[in-house]
Amino acid sequence: MVMLGIIICIVLLDLAVIWNICRLDLTSAERTKYILIVLLLPIIGVTLFYMMNRKNEIPKWNLSTRLKDRNKRR
Template sequence: MDISLLLIILVCALDVAVLHNVIRSKSTLGNRILYSLIILLIPVVGVSIYYLIKKK
């Protein structure tokens, strides 16, 4: 199996897990939509941004 395929699967699984976390969060609907769009548009950086913002 090619390493790039494994990386794609890993990034997709991480995105799904973080999106599930965003959907179940208690933040406002607007924030959840914004976080989801960031995660979907820029997957690797979006996950990092979400966790950095979430800690505050």
């Protein structure tokens, strides 16, 4: 539930920034560039977050394999 709230906040902030970018007096190329940067930043952040969490997890197959090897040695 907390993650859903965080995702909604990020989407709303993105929309607010995009709205302000559209209101600025920029060329369409500059506008497109800034909008793409704003949209890519949360995607990169979420990707890094999941990669860091995944790195800290112990894979289940690895743990069970280690336990089986330990039992065979005894």
